[in-house]
Amino acid sequence: MALPMPPRMITLFPRIAMNYRKILLLSLGHLSCDLNSHALPALLPYLAAAHGFDYQTCGFLAFAYSAVASLVQPGLGLLADRIARGWFIPLGILMAATGIGATGFLSNEYAMFLSLVVGGIGAAVFHPEAARYANIVSGDRKGVGLSIFSVGGNGGMLMGPVIVMLAVGGVPMGDFTLGGFGLHGTAAFCLLGLVMASLLFWRVSAWDMAARTPKVLSGSAGASNEWGSFGILSGCLLTRMGLTVAFTTYLPLYWQGVFHASAATGNLMLVLFSVFGVASNLTGGAAADRWGFRRIIRWASFLSLPILAVFPLVTSPWLAGLLLAPLAIALFAPFSSMVVLGQRYLSKNMGFASGITLGVAVSVGGMFAPVLGWAADAWGGLAPAMHLLTPLAVIGAVCACFLREPKNA
Structure with a gap:
C-alpha cells in the first residue's frame, strides 16, 4: 500500500x-x-x-x-x-x-x-x-x-x-x-x-x-482589474523595450563606428548579446519564481543604470564586450516577470494585458530607435547618442519602485 x-x-x-x-x-x-x-x-x-x-x-x-x-x-x-x-x-x-x-x-x-x-x-x-x-x-x-x-x-x-x-x-x-x-x-x-x-x-x-478560461477566473472572489498598477508596469515595459530595441538596432554599427571593427565583428557582438539575452530570459523567470516578480524587475532596472552610463565612455572593445553580458541580464531577465505581472494586474482581461505587453509595448518602445539615430547624426556619432539611454533607464527604475503586489496574486 x-x-x-x-x-x-x-x-x-x-x-x-x-x-x-x-x-x-x-x-x-x-x-x-x-x-x-x-x-x-x-x-x-x-x-x-x-x-x-x-x-x-x-x-x-x-x-x-x-x-x-x-x-x-x-x-x-x-x-x-x-x-x-x-x-x-x-x-x-x-x-x-x-x-x-x-x-x-x-x-x-x-x-x-x-x-x-x-x-x-x-x-x-x-x-x-x-x-x-x-x-x-x-x-x-x-x-x-x-x-x-x-x-x-x-x-x-x-x-x-x-x-x-x-x-x-x-x-x-x-x-x-x-x-x-x-x-x-x-x-x-x-x-x-x-x-x-x-x-x-x-x-x-x-x-x-x-x-x-478567463470567464471562470474573473468570476472568482476578489478578482478585479488594477489599471493604475498596470499603467505603472507599462512605464517599466515601454522603457525596457525602448532600451532593448535601440541598443540591439545599433550594436553592430556601434562596433564599426566607435571601435572601427569589421561588419562581421559587429554582427558577432549582436549574436553574443542575443545569446546572453536568451539565457537571461530563462534564468530571470526562474529567479522571479523564487524571489518575486517585482524584485527581479527592480534589480534589473537598477543594474542597467551604471552599465548604460559607463558604456558610451568605454574606449576598449574588449571591455565593452564584457559589459554586454550584465547588460543583457538587465534588459532581458525581467521580461517574463512583466508579462506575468501584467496578466495578474488585469486578471479579468488577460488577453488584453498580453496584447499590450507582447504587442504594443514592442512597437512603441521601438520608436526610440529612430530618436537615437537622429541624435547620432546630430551629435557626431553613436557614442554621445548612447547617453540618451541613461535617462530612459532612470524612468524605468522609478516606475519599478512604485510597482505594487497584485491583489490577485
Whole structure:
C-alpha cells in the first residue's frame, strides 16, 4: 500500500505543476509565428531587387505587418477575453505564415500590402491567446513558463532571416548552392506554418482548457482589474523595450563606428548579446519564481543604470564586450516577470494585458530607435547618442519602485 505524502513533500511538489510538454509546444508555436515578422526585413531586399521598389515602398510594406500586428493586438485580446478559443493559436500562426509566404508570388505592392496586413492580424490573433495558455499550463512556475514561451519568440528572431537566406537567396557552397529558389522560396513559410498550425490545432483541442478560461477566473472572489498598477508596469515595459530595441538596432554599427571593427565583428557582438539575452530570459523567470516578480524587475532596472552610463565612455572593445553580458541580464531577465505581472494586474482581461505587453509595448518602445539615430547624426556619432539611454533607464527604475503586489496574486 502506498504511503501518504508527508506535508513537507506536498509543499515541495505542489499539485499545480508546470506542464513542460505543453509550454515547450507553445514556445515552438511562438517561434513559428514570430519568425515570419523577423523574416520580412531580410526579404525586403529581394522584393526590392525583383520589383524595383524604393525605400519608401519597402517601409510601406514593413509598416503593414509590424504596425498592424501591434496596434490590433489589444483589441483582439479583448475579443479573446470574451470568446476565448484555443484554435485562435493555430489560426494566428497560419495567417502569419500565409501573409509572408504569399508575398513571393505577388507582383503588385498593394497586393503585398494586403497580404502582409493579413499576416499582421495573424500575429495579433496568436499572441494574446497563446500567452494566456502559457500562463495556465505554467502552473505555479509562471516565471519559468513565460520565459520559455518568450524564448520561442527570440528564436523566431534568429530563424526568420536564416530561412529567407536558405529558401530565397541560397547559400553558395563551392560549385553547389544550397537552397535558393528565388522569391517562390517564400512558400517555405506557408509550409512551416501549415505543419505547426496543424500540430497545435490537434494538441490544443485535446488540452480542453474550457473550464479554465478567463470567464471562470474573473468570476472568482476578489478578482478585479488594477489599471493604475498596470499603467505603472507599462512605464517599466515601454522603457525596457525602448532600451532593448535601440541598443540591439545599433550594436553592430556601434562596433564599426566607435571601435572601427569589421561588419562581421559587429554582427558577432549582436549574436553574443542575443545569446546572453536568451539565457537571461530563462534564468530571470526562474529567479522571479523564487524571489518575486517585482524584485527581479527592480534589480534589473537598477543594474542597467551604471552599465548604460559607463558604456558610451568605454574606449576598449574588449571591455565593452564584457559589459554586454550584465547588460543583457538587465534588459532581458525581467521580461517574463512583466508579462506575468501584467496578466495578474488585469486578471479579468488577460488577453488584453498580453496584447499590450507582447504587442504594443514592442512597437512603441521601438520608436526610440529612430530618436537615437537622429541624435547620432546630430551629435557626431553613436557614442554621445548612447547617453540618451541613461535617462530612459532612470524612468524605468522609478516606475519599478512604485510597482505594487497584485491583489490577485
